[in-house]
Amino acid sequence: MNRPTAPSPALRLEFDAEALQSNWRALDRLSGRARAGAAVKANSYGVGAVRAVPVLHQAGCRDFFVAHWAEAAEILDVMGDASLSVLHGPCSEEDAAYARAVGIKPVINSLRQARLWQDAGGGACDLMVDTGMNRLGVSLHELGEPVLAELEVDTLLSHLVSAEEDVALNERQRQGWREACAALPHQRASLANSAGIALGEAFHGDLTRPGIALYGGVPRPEMAADLHPVIRPQAALLQVRQVQPGETIGYNATFTATRAMRVGTIGLGYADGYLRCWSGKGHFTAGGHVLPVLGRISMDLTVVDLSQAGQVGEGDWITAEYALPEAAAQTGLSQYELLTLMGRRFNR
Numbered sequence: 001m002n003r004p005t006a007p008s009p010a011l012r013l014e015f016d017a018e019a020l021q022s023n024w025r026a027l028d029r030l031s032g033r034a035r036a037g038a039a040v041k042a043n044s045y046g047v048g049a050v051r052a053v054p055v056l057h058q059a060g061c062r063d064f065f066v067a068h069w070a071e072a073a074e075i076l077d078v079m080g081d082a083s084l085s086v087l088h089g090p091c092s093e094e095d096a097a098y099a100r101a102v103g104i105k106p107v108i109n110s111l112r113q114a115r116l117w118q119d120a121g122g123g124a125c126d127l128m129v130d131t132g133m134n135r136l137g138v139s140l141h142e143l144g145e146p147v148l149a150e151l152e153v154d155t156l157l158s159h160l161v162s163a164e165e166d167v168a169l170n171e172r173q174r175q176g177w178r179e180a181c182a183a184l185p186h187q188r189a190s191l192a193n194s195a196g197i198a199l200g201e202a203f204h205g206d207l208t209r210p211g212i213a214l215y216g217g218v219p220r221p222e223m224a225a226d227l228h229p230v231i232r233p234q235a236a237l238l239q240v241r242q243v244q245p246g247e248t249i250g251y252n253a254t255f256t257a258t259r260a261m262r263v264g265t266i267g268l269g270y271a272d273g274y275l276r277c278w279s280g281k282g283h284f285t286a287g288g289h290v291l292p293v294l295g296r297i298s299m300d301l302t303v304v305d306l307s308q309a310g311q312v313g314e315g316d317w318i319t320a321e322y323a324l325p326e327a328a329a330q331t332g333l334s335q336y337e338l339l340t341l342m343g344r345r346f347n348r
């Protein structure tokens with residue numbers, strides 16, 4: 001039997017390709033003489049890597065970064081002539097063999113990874129040097145190890161701990177990164193993530209690696225004017241109903257109607273990343289009308305107040321309205337979490 005393809009879900013992430021291009025161009029410009037690359041890990045922070053990568057390539061981006069090897073395959077298919085680096089580096093011989101076979105650069109993070117890569121035959125790679133994160137990366141005291149001198153390093157990277165804050169650690173990390181650059185041959189140097197770009201030319205090197213700011217996050221207030229939202233969650237109203245004064249809405253009856261109201265239910269819930277911290281706080285819009293969230297967010301459903309939206313009815317689409325910085329302040333989640341939590345049930 002030929003089964004028809006499933007209908008598209010009543011849940012989608014509206015994607016603004018022009019905003020993404022404009023954000024990349026702004027970050028590339030703010031990077032001065034350095035080129036901007038793009039972190040496209042975690043499905044481009046939830047935005048959808050398969051649609052984001054070609055748009056970024058068209059804007060001029062030629063350096064992409066993912067975290068896992070499993071994230072690489074779908075990027076390879078859509079990135080054209082760009083280069084792709086895997087931040088976690090080779091953990092096994094299988095990883096190293098795969099990188100060589102498909103032409104991806106591993107980011108070498110440790111002496112063991114350096115040996116694994118060289119034993120697999122080596123070739124162009126990136127090198128992560130730890131300057132204070134103590135997460136991944138070769139330590140500064142290891143820079144003299146012979147296996148590192150054998151590597152064919154394209155980009156020598158380090159990663160900033162607190163670039164969104166003005167702290168002394170930024171400068172200490174910059175000095176560690178310069179020290180590493182002086183110690184080992186490499187083609188390009190790279191330090192700044194999104195927030196690091198705003199720290200100025202001394203932090204730029206040859207390549208910057210923005211992620212969150214590409215997708216509309218604002219890591220430092222001075223970057224706000226240059227960055228625009230890229231996605232907006234939207235859902236279709238599954239049902240519209242009339243609620244009487246005294247009736248409650250949703251689990252645990254946390255909202256009680258004080259007047260007769262028209263309410264609508266959408267198929268979006270905490271399983272989709274629309275977390276319970278939005279309960280009674282979030283709002284949607286339709287045709288310029290504001291639709292506040294009523295009561296608890298459920299796993300698969302959310303109820304909104306349609307009192308102010310006369311014409312909106314079943315089947316109509318409504319949009320979750322939030323700017324990431326304000327939403328982070330309102331929910332207690334980080335802008336990174338707000339983006340990457342958006343689940344697999346969204347049509348991307």
Ligand SMILES: *Cc1c(COP(=O)(O)O)cnc(C)c1O
Nearest residue numbers: 039159193194195209210211212
């Ligand atoms: C995720 C990541 C980035 C991008 O960071 P943002 O803060 O999202 O700009 C850059 N470099 C490395 C090593 C990363 O892991």
